[in-house]
Amino acid sequence: MVREAAPIGARSPESMWDTIRALLRHECGARTFDNWLAPIAFVAVEDDTVRLALPTAFHADWVANHYLDRLRALWTAQDGDLRHVTLCVMPADAVAAAAVPAVAAVATAAPCAALEPRYSFSNFVVGKSNELAYNAARTLADGGPISFNPLFLHGTTG
Numbered sequence: 001m002v003r004e005a006a007p008i009g010a011r012s013p014e015s016m017w018d019t020i021r022a023l024l025r026h027e028c029g030a031r032t033f034d035n036w037l038a039p040i041a042f043v044a045v046e047d048d049t050v051r052l053a054l055p056t057a058f059h060a061d062w063v064a065n066h067y068l069d070r071l072r073a074l075w076t077a078q079d080g081d082l083r084h085v086t087l088c089v090m091p092a093d094a095v096a097a098a099a100v101p102a103v104a105a106v107a108t109a110a111p112c113a114a115l116e117p118r119y120s121f122s123n124f125v126v127g128k129s130n131e132l133a134y135n136a137a138r139t140l141a142d143g144g145p146i147s148f149n150p151l152f153l154h155g156t157t158g
Contacts, residue, residue, distance in 0.1 A: 013050070016078040017042040023074060024067075036063060041090070049084040050075050060087045 025033040039059065043051040052071070054060040063071075064087055075082045121141070126134045133153050140151050 053090040
């Protein structure tokens with residue numbers, strides 16, 4: 001049975017989870033917390049059991065072996081009625097959706113390199129010495145049929 005809303009003055013499971021996360025970050029250090037404990041998402045409280053989700057079975061197994069007892073102790077310290085912690089596996093996108101509230105997307109333009117207008121095919125002087133390089137570069141730029149995409153041109157200056 002999932003718990004109903006907490007009485008006035010009582011802390012919600014989500015706020016208890018925030019407190020526990022802060023304690024774990026302090027105890028374990030930022031690197032360990034970020035690698036192993038930050039991806040844990042609070043799912044629900046059912047009777048005396050807290051359900052937490054992790055993105056992979058490997059992750060859940062590692063947390064169970066190294067931090068399950070500590071998680072149980074911290075939850076019990078927050079609320080004496082919570083005596084069990086279970087870990088479940090949810091796909092990474094579901095864990096991320098549960099862990100982070102939705103935020104409106106901000107559209108940003110992708111950065112691009114500014115092209116120098118003087119350096120275009122229309123201004124390029126083609127001669128016997130650079131005809132092959134010109135044709136290869138033009139074919140690549142036009143998106144023609146090419147068997148090998150990377151084009152590297154090297155030569156002396158002048």
